[in-house]
Amino acid sequence: MGCLTLLLLVILNVRGIPCVLPLLETLPLAGHKHRPVPGSSHNISKNDPGVQNAVLVSTYTFNNESNDIFFFRVYAIKVAQIQIVKGIKYVLEVTISRTICRKSMSPPSLDKCPFQPEGALQQMFNCHFEVWAIPWKHWSKVTSFVCHPPSRLLPTGSEVARR
Structure with missing residues (x-):
């Protein structure tokens, strides 16, 4: 109060x-x-350096746990939130997309990998990442993430009938 x-x-x-x-x-x-109420999450700029670092950590975690032969990188940051909890918790809603860089190539930096062009190899996921960071210890960890393909509109009855 x-x-x-x-x-x-x-x-x-x-x-x-x-x-x-x-x-x-x-x-x-x-x-x-x-x-904001202390301890609650609130929106933060997508360009904030902490957000950018959390996005990078999230992407590397996704790539390390994915069996895909190509690297993925962030296509768009939809939501970035922050919460102070014995450090900083970042909550991110992002779209990631497959690049043309193969994991066997070990790229110098993900941002130098172009996205796959439209076609059979192009793939995107909408992801929810939670990253806990302790900046003064230079430490961060993805505590959870869930990714799924973007929703596709279901065909209408007339489109189904034309197939």
């Missing part, structure tokens, strides 16, 4: 006015911007 809210509660109680705390919490107080 903020100091101004607490002060308002004290003033109202002294004057014998009944307090309804949930109602008071929703009132905007002059000069105060909405701040």
Whole structure:
């Protein structure tokens, strides 16, 4: 509870006015911007250096656990969130795409690997990554990830009939 809210509660109680705390919490107080609740996650810039590092760690983890012969790299970052929890937890929603670089080639850097052109070898996944980082120890780890192919629209009845 903020100091101004607490002060308002004290003033109202002294004057014998009944307090309804949930109602008071929703009132905007002059000069105060909405701040995230400590410990909750909130959106962060996709260009933040910590986000970029978490994306890189996530991509390497995906590639290390994938049986694909090609490397994947991030095609788009859809959502980037941060939460402070004994370090920093990054929650990322990204699209990754297969590159033309084979894992046997060991590329110098994933960003130098072009994406597969449209065709049979092109493949994309939508992924949810959670990365726990302790920046002051230069340490980060992917704690969970789930990837699935992008949703495809189901054909309508008339499209099925034409096949």
